[in-house]
Structure formats: structure tokens, C-alpha cells
Amino acid sequence: MTTRLQWLSLQIVRRLWFRATAFSVMAVVTALLAAFVTPYIPADIPAKIGSDAVDALLGIIAASMLSVTIFSLSTLVSAYASATSHATPRATRLL
Structure with missing residues (x-):
């Protein structure tokens, strides 16, 4: 309880x-x-890593985030469209 x-x-x-x-x-x-x-x-860390490595990592992260966002948004739109066409307004509000 x-x-x-x-x-x-x-x-x-x-x-x-x-x-x-x-x-x-x-x-x-x-x-x-x-x-x-x-x-x-340490002060020599930026020299060891380099801007090219950071640029590549940021590019990979951005591509991954874009893929996940598109998948999530398409799933959300699909679920909402299905709920609005096949369910009551209360069920749509719960979704």
C-alpha cells in the first residue's frame, strides 16, 4: 500500500x-x-587526443542519436495514429 x-x-x-x-x-x-x-x-591531454578523434566521435554520436530519434518518432506517430483510428478518445488520451 x-x-x-x-x-x-x-x-x-x-x-x-x-x-x-x-x-x-x-x-x-x-x-x-x-x-x-x-x-x-594534465596539460598535455589535448595534444594526445587531437581534434580529428573528437570530430569522428561526435559524428558517430550524432548519427546514432539521429537514428534513435527518427525510430522513436515514427513509432510514436504510428501508435498515436492507430489509437486515434481504433480506440476511444479516453484511450488516446492515456496514450
């Missing part, structure tokens, strides 16, 4: 704005942490 506080916190955590806010807070914390960790990172 869940209490009202547990139910309310579960409802808040499931909201889209909560996730976006959580990621934003984590980004700010990471940026602040980077400012404090910078003195402990």
Missing part, C-alpha cells in the same frame, strides 16, 4: 518536465565540477 506522498512523488517523477529539469541540473553540476577538476587534469 503506497502512501499519498509516495503516490504524489511518483506522479511528479513521471512528468516530462521533471526529467528535463533533472538533466538540466545534472548539466550545471557537471559544469561546476569541471571547473574544480580542471587543475588536476
